[in-house]
Amino acid sequence: MAQKPSIPKGTRDFSPIEMVKRNYIFDTIKDVFRLYGFQPIETPAMENLSTLMGKYGEEGDKLLFKILNSGDFVSKVSDEVYAEKDSVKLTPEISEKGLRYDLTVPFARFVVQYRNDITFPFKRYQIQPVWRADRPQKGRYREFYQCDVDVIGSNSLLNEMELVQIIDDVFERLKINTVVKINNRKILAGIAEIIGENERIIDITVAIDKLEKIGLEKVNRELSEKGVSDEAIQKLQPILALEGSSAEKITQLENVLAASEIGIKGVEEIKTLFGYLEQLDLQTEVELDLTLARGLNYYTGAIFEVKAKDVAIGSICGGGRYDDLTGIFGLPDVSGVGVSFGAERIFDVLTQLDLFPHESLETTKVMFVNFGEKEEAYCLPVLAQLRKSSINAEIFPENAKMKKQMNYANKKDIPYVVLAGESEMNEGKFTLKNMESGGQKSVTAEELIKILS
Amino acid sequence: MAQKPSIPKGTRDFSPIEMVKRNYIFDTIKDVFRLYGFQPIETPAMENLSTLMGKYGEEGDKLLFKILNSGDFVSKVSDEVYAEKDSVKLTPEISEKGLRYDLTVPFARFVVQYRNDITFPFKRYQIQPVWRADRPQKGRYREFYQCDVDVIGSNSLLNEMELVQIIDDVFERLKINTVVKINNRKILAGIAEIIGENERIIDITVAIDKLEKIGLEKVNRELSEKGVSDEAIQKLQPILALEGSSAEKITQLENVLAASEIGIKGVEEIKTLFGYLEQLDLQTEVELDLTLARGLNYYTGAIFEVKAKDVAIGSICGGGRYDDLTGIFGLPDVSGVGVSFGAERIFDVLTQLDLFPHESLETTKVMFVNFGEKEEAYCLPVLAQLRKSSINAEIFPENAKMKKQMNYANKKDIPYVVLAGESEMNEGKFTLKNMESGGQKSVTAEELIKILS
Numbered sequence: 040m041a042q043k044p045s046i047p048k049g050t051r052d053f054s055p056i057e058m059v060k061r062n063y064i065f066d067t068i069k070d071v072f073r074l075y076g077f078q079p080i081e082t083p084a085m086e087n088l089s090t091l092m093g094k095y096g097e098e099g100d101k102l103l104f105k106i107l108n109s110g111d112f113v114s115k116v117s118d119e120v121y122a123e124k125d126s127v128k129l130t131p132e133i134s135e136k137g138l139r140y141d142l143t144v145p146f147a148r149f150v151v152q153y154r155n156d157i158t159f160p161f162k163r164y165q166i167q168p169v170w171r172a173d174r175p176q177k178g179r180y181r182e183f184y185q186c187d188v189d190v191i192g193s194n195s196l197l198n199e200m201e202l203v204q205i206i207d208d209v210f211e212r213l214k215i216n217t218v219v220k221i222n223n224r225k226i227l228a229g230i231a232e233i234i235g236e237n238e239r240i241i242d243i244t245v246a247i248d249k250l251e252k253i254g255l256e257k258v259n260r261e262l263s264e265k266g267v268s269d270e271a272i273q274k275l276q277p278i279l280a281l282e283g284s285s286a287e288k289i290t291q292l293e294n295v296l297a298a299s300e301i302g303i304k305g306v307e308e309i310k311t312l313f314g315y316l317e318q319l320d321l322q323t324e325v326e327l328d329l330t331l332a333r334g335l336n337y338y339t340g341a342i343f344e345v346k347a348k349d350v351a352i353g354s355i356c357g358g359g360r361y362d363d364l365t366g367i368f369g370l371p372d373v374s375g376v377g378v379s380f381g382a383e384r385i386f387d388v389l390t391q392l393d394l395f396p397h398e399s400l401e402t403t404k405v406m407f408v409n410f411g412e413k414e415e416a417y418c419l420p421v422l423a424q425l426r427k428s429s430i431n432a433e434i435f436p437e438n439a440k441m442k443k444q445m446n447y448a449n450k451k452d453i454p455y456v457v458l459a460g461e462s463e464m465n466e467g468k469f470t471l472k473n474m475e476s477g478g479q480k481s482v483t484a485e486e487l488i489k490i491l492s
Numbered sequence: 493m494a495q496k497p498s499i500p501k502g503t504r505d506f507s508p509i510e511m512v513k514r515n516y517i518f519d520t521i522k523d524v525f526r527l528y529g530f531q532p533i534e535t536p537a538m539e540n541l542s543t544l545m546g547k548y549g550e551e552g553d554k555l556l557f558k559i560l561n562s563g564d565f566v567s568k569v570s571d572e573v574y575a576e577k578d579s580v581k582l583t584p585e586i587s588e589k590g591l592r593y594d595l596t597v598p599f600a601r602f603v604v605q606y607r608n609d610i611t612f613p614f615k616r617y618q619i620q621p622v623w624r625a626d627r628p629q630k631g632r633y634r635e636f637y638q639c640d641v642d643v644i645g646s647n648s649l650l651n652e653m654e655l656v657q658i659i660d661d662v663f664e665r666l667k668i669n670t671v672v673k674i675n676n677r678k679i680l681a682g683i684a685e686i687i688g689e690n691e692r693i694i695d696i697t698v699a700i701d702k703l704e705k706i707g708l709e710k711v712n713r714e715l716s717e718k719g720v721s722d723e724a725i726q727k728l729q730p731i732l733a734l735e736g737s738s739a740e741k742i743t744q745l746e747n748v749l750a751a752s753e754i755g756i757k758g759v760e761e762i763k764t765l766f767g768y769l770e771q772l773d774l775q776t777e778v779e780l781d782l783t784l785a786r787g788l789n790y791y792t793g794a795i796f797e798v799k800a801k802d803v804a805i806g807s808i809c810g811g812g813r814y815d816d817l818t819g820i821f822g823l824p825d826v827s828g829v830g831v832s833f834g835a836e837r838i839f840d841v842l843t844q845l846d847l848f849p850h851e852s853l854e855t856t857k858v859m860f861v862n863f864g865e866k867e868e869a870y871c872l873p874v875l876a877q878l879r880k881s882s883i884n885a886e887i888f889p890e891n892a893k894m895k896k897q898m899n900y901a902n903k904k905d906i907p908y909v910v911l912a913g914e915s916e917m918n919e920g921k922f923t924l925k926n927m928e929s930g931g932q933k934s935v936t937a938e939e940l941i942k943i944l945s
Contacts, residue, residue: 056536074879085557086499087498102562110554111579116577195890431527436643451531
């Protein structure tokens with residue numbers, strides 16, 4: 040019986056036109072990564088569940104796609120466990136592999152597994168799909184690509200600088216106006232220390248993160264509800280009110296955080312980084328944003344987030360420095376810094392702003408209309424010559440109706456069509472038709488190649 | 493507790509050097525596909541099990557990786573079914589998705605699902621990983637890439653011709669000497685008809701397929717054991733003994749198969765195809781091979797298989813024409829023809845013959861040694877200029893010991909290193925060291941860019 044074909048919820052097929060657009064994004068990003076000396080790696084789609092579980096919190100464990108063991112998997116479950124009919128208890132008995140949830144944990148696993156073969160600092164990029172059993176909704180998929188770039192095994196702030204340069208280069212090439220927001224986890228720790236609420240650093244930064252959205256009053260209320268003392272909230276006010284340029288904010292922070300060792304360390308790092316960035320000829324805006332929090336448990340130094348200026352959408356790139364990526368796999372104290380580009384959102388931005396360059400979407404440059412056997416024989420050598428000249432070319436494979444053939448060329452967005460019937464054959468020429476202007480002219484084979492090159 | 497990191501059996505990580513080599517193969521293949529007007533698509537890693545099950549035989553169903561349903565999956569299993577504790581019965585109750593097993597079934601699903609949006613003939617390529625829960629062994633992985641290229645919705649033999657051209661182009665670019673073996677399913681059907689064993693076509697072709705390996709005598713014995721009549725085996729002998737060039741074989745087949753309508757149709761197709769191919773300037777050898785069988789249930793016309801001439805390894809590319817790819821999803825009579833390149837085997841061939849071109853393996857062209865803050869500041873503008881000139885360049889991120897920095901450049905196979913210390917800064921120059929020859933010279937920034945461009 041015939042089935043009505045469909046794909047799982049939250050997954051997507053990519054048509055040729057979507058693929059060409061996506062490849063434009065991926066190729067741009069890869070070109071820039073390589074320009075800075077980063078090298079690609081790939082890891083398997085499936086990892087052992089022992090590698091993945093417990094790395095993304097309880098919620099993350101639930102969102103992992105788990106793979107059923109092969110063969111007679113159920114016979115290996117003890118009768119006692121089986122009798123409970125409890126999904127949570129049953130899962131580890133019948134599944135030992137899962138699809139990767141992000142590229143960071145597999146990368147950490149990779150670094151530890153090959154620590155003796157890797158030359159540090161290790162500059163790698165990785166562009167692969169990840170899978171999350173999240174509730175699908177607009178713009179949120181169960182399968183999506185991540186584009187990560189990281190330097191592992193170097194504390195130098197030159198790495199942070201180069202990541203900002205990479206961000207700048209990528210978005211300049213894509214013609215997206217951006218602002219790079221930068222913060223430092225040590226500054227946030229310093230703030231918590233100064234106001235005497237070391238323990239509540241996460242609550243505090245989560246609240247501060249909302250400043251722009253909900254305003255100062257509501258932030259203060261939330262802090263109070265979370266148990267932050269009135270005194271601490273008072274002390275926090277001048278920091279929340281910090282204004283001016285990044286340089287001015289840095290100067291003010293130096294005073295405010297003078298008594299906090301970690302805070303001052305953070306200010307120094309930010310100062311060095313902004314010092315580097317000032318000397319570069321960046322297109323993007325760069326600003327110090329103290330409300331930037333981003334996965335705080337994870338980052339230990341710089342934090343980055345990139346926003347598109349002309350489209351209201353979440354961040355299109357983000358990342359930061361983490362001092363212990365690999366500790367969980369037994370290799371502590373390996374510092375790393377990296378960012379991840381959000382290909383899906385970048386796709387949406389380019390679509391909304393109509394920024395996909397038309398030439399890059401061209402797949403076939405010229406199609407030969409098929410008029411039958413004799414004409415095929417006349418066209419095939421020229422077709423071969425065009426391809427030798429690196430021109431993407433095709434011949435309609437059948438002597439179909441003209442309308443059908445032209446419709447095919449149109450639908451495929453092929454800019455040129457060649458017509459060669461009896462009169463052209465008699466003259467030893469080809470009629471080249473420009474599909475956009477509709478204009479056509481009679482040319483020799485050599486002229487054809489020259490025009491299309 | 494720290495875990496000793498590892499990956500699932502039969503899967504692989506790809507290091508930078510492996511990635512660069514693999515990308516060389518994939519990029520070569522893609523470039524050729526595009527040259528012939530093929531466009532990329534991608535489908536999700538996971539498909540509904542209803543799409544996959546029953547498409548690869550009973551054995552295939554077992555080799556599918558199945559994904560456990562999310563949430564409290566076990567509560568949805570009826571107590572009766574659960575009580576049986578039977579893996580086969582339990583699986584459909586707790587899993588509704590699986591990882592794709594090949595690219596053909598997802599493509600058939602794609603064509604039917606989007607039949608109203610696709611302009612036929614549809615020329616698509618697809619390069620993605622597939623997963624099989626096969627027993628891992630040398631050269632056989634549970635995750636591996638397939639590179640498929642197909643034309644759907646055209647009966648023209650021009651498509652077969654172009655696929656051979658594509659094979660020729662790909663292996664010429666990769667510098668692998670190949671022979672393309674061609675057969676036609678209709679000829680095989682004609683042979684079965686002529687010898688009066690229509691029903692046993694599969695047994696017959698499976699036996700014929702072994703001719704080269706086991707010899708004529710054993711083939712005949714196998715046929716006899718399979719129940720093919722002595723008379724039929726007698727009739728088959730002149731066909732098995734066919735010799736000479738492809739053209740000569742075709743002439744002999746025309747006589748032998750004169751009484752079989754399907755057989756003569758097959759001979760005509762082969763004749764037309766060889767007629768086309770003769771007019772092309774092919775590098776590869778092309779030969780008619782009547783022992784070629786390849787997944788017979790599936791193919792209905794031409795069958796292709798490509799062998800590397802200088803390495804003993806199975807076929808490195810293969811495919812054929814199938815008249816009913818999409819029937820199983822409710823769209824009958826859509827003819828297609830395609831081939832699939834075996835990236836893993838091509839990788840092995842290139843490795844064994846040492847054919848990876850050294851330039852294509854280069855990832856960073858030049859590394860600046862880091863002598864400290866002042867020197868960094870001197871180098872950074874030149875580094876930016878190099879990158880603007882599309883030269884992959886990096887600076888060691890820390891002022892580490894010289895030996896460490898040079899070791900890094902060596903390990904990463906970086907061909908040039910720039911040294912710029914106090915004396916270079918005083919002169920406004922840079923010392924460029926060729927890492928292969930060891931030679932070095934003093935150059936200006938402009939000269940540096942010129943040499944490295």
